[in-house]
Amino acid sequence: MSHNAPGAGKSPGTRRRDAAATREAILRSAQESFTRVGYDGAGVREVAGNAGVTAMLVNRYFGSKEQLFAEVVDRSFAPRTVVGTDREALTEQTASTLAARTASDADDLDPFLLMLRSAANPRAAEIIRAGIERHVGSHVTGLLGGADAAVRAELLLSLIAGVWLMRRVVATPALSEADEETLARHLRDLIWTLVDPPTDSDESTDLDPPTDLDAEADVTAADDAAG
Amino acid sequence: MSHNAPGAGKSPGTRRRDAAATREAILRSAQESFTRVGYDGAGVREVAGNAGVTAMLVNRYFGSKEQLFAEVVDRSFAPRTVVGTDREALTEQTASTLAARTASDADDLDPFLLMLRSAANPRAAEIIRAGIERHVGSHVTGLLGGADAAVRAELLLSLIAGVWLMRRVVATPALSEADEETLARHLRDLIWTLVDPPTDSDESTDLDPPTDLDAEADVTAADDAAG
DNA sequence: CTGCTATGTCTACAACCGTAGACCTGATGG
DNA sequence: CCATCAGGTCTACGGTTGTAGACATAGCAG
Numbered sequence: 452m453s454h455n456a457p458g459a460g461k462s463p464g465t466r467r468r469d470a471a472a473t474r475e476a477i478l479r480s481a482q483e484s485f486t487r488v489g490y491d492g493a494g495v496r497e498v499a500g501n502a503g504v505t506a507m508l509v510n511r512y513f514g515s516k517e518q519l520f521a522e523v524v525d526r527s528f529a530p531r532t533v534v535g536t537d538r539e540a541l542t543e544q545t546a547s548t549l550a551a552r553t554a555s556d557a558d559d560l561d562p563f564l565l566m567l568r569s570a571a572n573p574r575a576a577e578i579i580r581a582g583i584e585r586h587v588g589s590h591v592t593g594l595l596g597g598a599d600a601a602v603r604a605e606l607l608l609s610l611i612a613g614v615w616l617m618r619r620v621v622a623t624p625a626l627s628e629a630d631e632e633t634l635a636r637h638l639r640d641l642i643w644t645l646v647d648p649p650t651d652s653d654e655s656t657d658l659d660p661p662t663d664l665d666a667e668a669d670v671t672a673a674d675d676a677a678g
Numbered sequence: 679m680s681h682n683a684p685g686a687g688k689s690p691g692t693r694r695r696d697a698a699a700t701r702e703a704i705l706r707s708a709q710e711s712f713t714r715v716g717y718d719g720a721g722v723r724e725v726a727g728n729a730g731v732t733a734m735l736v737n738r739y740f741g742s743k744e745q746l747f748a749e750v751v752d753r754s755f756a757p758r759t760v761v762g763t764d765r766e767a768l769t770e771q772t773a774s775t776l777a778a779r780t781a782s783d784a785d786d787l788d789p790f791l792l793m794l795r796s797a798a799n800p801r802a803a804e805i806i807r808a809g810i811e812r813h814v815g816s817h818v819t820g821l822l823g824g825a826d827a828a829v830r831a832e833l834l835l836s837l838i839a840g841v842w843l844m845r846r847v848v849a850t851p852a853l854s855e856a857d858e859e860t861l862a863r864h865l866r867d868l869i870w871t872l873v874d875p876p877t878d879s880d881e882s883t884d885l886d887p888p889t890d891l892d893a894e895a896d897v898t899a900a901d902d903a904a905g
Numbered sequence: 906c907t908g909c910t911a912t913g914t915c916t917a918c919a920a921c922c923g924t925a926g927a928c929c930t931g932a933t934g935g
Numbered sequence: 936c937c938a939t940c941a942g943g944t945c946t947a948c949g950g951t952t953g954t955a956g957a958c959a960t961a962g963c964a965g
Binding site for chain 2: 488489491492566567569572576580583584588599601602604605606608611612616618620621624625626629634637638640641644645648649
């Protein structure tokens with residue numbers, strides 16, 4: 452364990468006294484820990500250690516573990532590159548991306564993992580709820596449009612979260628060993644059911660009132676994409 | 679706090695020394711605690727206290743907290759009354775039941791809640807995975823039938839878990855305030871997509887190879903239905 | 906009534922947790 | 936060169952956790 456100097460997390464540049472960089476290192480370490488073991492499972496000492504810093508400095512910078520978690524949630528749910536305005540492409544890309552990202556244990560930094568492993572704690576759940584509501588909620592609702600857009604949007608989030616849960620957290624056998632293409636196909640069917648829901652008194656299949664808020668579709672990639 | 683006598687949990691019968699009844703009381707209390715606050719959140723002392731018993735007796739009976747959790751998982755995922763052999767009825771009933779049970783905070787004893795709030799702990803997640811695999815996994819697979827039955831079955835579990843998560847644990851606004859009937863309708867569409875998936879090279883919509891394992895469909899109701 | 910055993914309880918320990926206050930230190934402006 | 940203050944660390948406290956071993960008692964067999 453040679454993490455005495457701050458900045459041992461990413462770059463061995465051994466910058467000595469840089470508040471912004473230290474804060475960033477703590478935030479990265481916290482996101483990693485919280486996503487891996489959840490809010491309750493991650494200790495302040497562990498987060499601080501992986502950032503090459505003492506535990507007290509974390510509380511100095513963020514006030515408390517809870518506030519630190521709030522910032523991590525905000526960062527993790529920050530707007531990413533959006534799939535696009537086309538709803539068919541949205542469906543296809545969401546399905547294939549979900550099937551791909553839930554496959555290996557390589558990149559454990561997904562906000563859904565953070566949510567799933569931290570939601571047991573009611574305080575953390577409230578923070579997550581606020582984060583979703585602030586960032587992704589209305590955005591996905593706008594992307595979907597149509598009747599019950601908000602409900603369908605959160606159902607989409609539910610579906611994604613459930614797949615993350617069963618495939619990566621609980622590691623249920625069939626989903627774990629599932630062929631990625633097969634899974635993506637079924638996911639596409641499911642998501643399409645939400646994107647273009649069958650009308651109850653159906654006559655034609657795909658006439659759905661188009662919405663006017665496709666302008667805010669593609670947003671910027673987050674600044675943390677440089678990491 | 680007047681829980682000195684064992685048996686303070688359910689019946690005030692004040693049975694003095696009954697190993698089976700005490701074990702049952704502990705099991706009930708543990709299921710309640712684990713489901714409410716999760717594996718990590720529930721303490722052995724709390725579980726024991728709500729059963730009117732000391733903490734050490736819990737470990738005396740179950741060996742450890744982990745083994746106690748394993749028994750609770752086994753009981754919580756025990757086979758319940760099954761919806762029936764008819765696949766359309768299965769779809770409709772699953773959707774409406776899910777929409778109804780996730781609505782109020784009345785009965786907090788659902789196995790999905792137990793899973794969601796405990797899955798952060800890897801040991802608990804493994805126990806849950808085993809429990810699902812042993813009880814519900816192959817059962818739902820048999821109910822569905824057709825191509826990729828196992829994957830579709832676990833996708834159904836994923837969907838249910840996701841709805842529980844977003845509606846009751848994270849308490850996302852649109853799903854929380856959603857009209858129960860509206861939610862049930864969208865859920866029915868989603869579940870039907872899994873029960874009767876659209877063929878990829880589609881010509882007719884609902885010709886799906888029927889399977890031969892509809893015999894094991896309806897199983898017994900669990901003995902804990904008396905609780 | 907006398908023992909014996911199952912049934913429970915009491916005390917305690919070692920390891921964590923989050924966090925508060927006092928203390929140190931190194932780079933920088935004068 | 937020296938003072939200053941932001942940037943970091945050290946020590947510690949009260950609390951909780953899971954669990955181990957020694958001890959107590961109720962209820963029944965003889």
